[in-house]
Amino acid sequence: MKLLWKVCGMRDEQNIKDVAALQPDFMGFIFFKKSKRFVGDDFDAQSLHSILSKTKKVGVFVNEDPEVVRSIVSKYKLDFVQLHGHESAEECNSLKESGIGVFKAFAVDEDFDFSILNEYQGKVDYFLFDTKAKGGFGGHGITFDWSLLEQYSLKTPFLLAGGIDLRNIPEVKELNHKMLAGIDVNSKFEIEPAFKNIEMLRDLKGQLKLF
Ligand SMILES: O=C(O)c1ccccc1N[C@@H]1O[C@H](COP(=O)(O)O)[C@@H](O)[C@H]1O
Numbered sequence: 001m002k003l004l005w006k007v008c009g010m011r012d013e014q015n016i017k018d019v020a021a022l023q024p025d026f027m028g029f030i031f032f033k034k035s036k037r038f039v040g041d042d043f044d045a046q047s048l049h050s051i052l053s054k055t056k057k058v059g060v061f062v063n064e065d066p067e068v069v070r071s072i073v074s075k076y077k078l079d080f081v082q083l084h085g086h087e088s089a090e091e092c093n094s095l096k097e098s099g100i101g102v103f104k105a106f107a108v109d110e111d112f113d114f115s116i117l118n119e120y121q122g123k124v125d126y127f128l129f130d131t132k133a134k135g136g137f138g139g140h141g142i143t144f145d146w147s148l149l150e151q152y153s154l155k156t157p158f159l160l161a162g163g164i165d166l167r168n169i170p171e172v173k174e175l176n177h178k179m180l181a182g183i184d185v186n187s188k189f190e191i192e193p194a195f196k197n198i199e200m201l202r203d204l205k206g207q208l209k210l211f
Pocket of ligand 1: 008009028030032035036037060062084128130137138139140141142161162163164184185186187188
């Protein structure tokens, strides 16, 4: 099984180049000002286009005004948006219908009601299942009980997120969920917020090849 991989929370130009050389399927840029991985107001759009050719660019947003989302997508020529707040199925659909790929993130814990996903079917490209944690919206570095995913039976593929590090890759392998399309890594691969450890990511890439 070929698993896609996404490296999220990038900002530094040289670090972006170094991660791009590993050719992850997706690279994520956080446009949520309250995040410690926020790209910043003067993030350089030009360098982003030239560095990333094969890797798809994903903008991460939390309850952002849809018009602001669209203008950032256009400015940075993003391929996907990752909506990590309480965005509606209609908002996802409207972005998708205009040709923008959509990841819709959901915060999962033992009380998560998987039936709320029904209305998003066909209106997103991927679900992204992250850990529900107190305070903030993502980047907590905490895993959730992945056995809860046995309750997920829809046809939309999903990425697994939340505290994934090198040690729990064997557990990802054992998941064996037929709609698991890939993994999203972030804080566990950082030297500091928004600066990734290239050696760890190289190791991850090697492990994913063995899937
Ligand atoms: O990383 C952040 O700061 C962040 C802020 C707001 C929304 C999403 C954010 N990151 C996303 O969180 C998940 C899990 O990250 P981690 O592995 O637990 O650190 C990942 O999808 C990031 O894209």
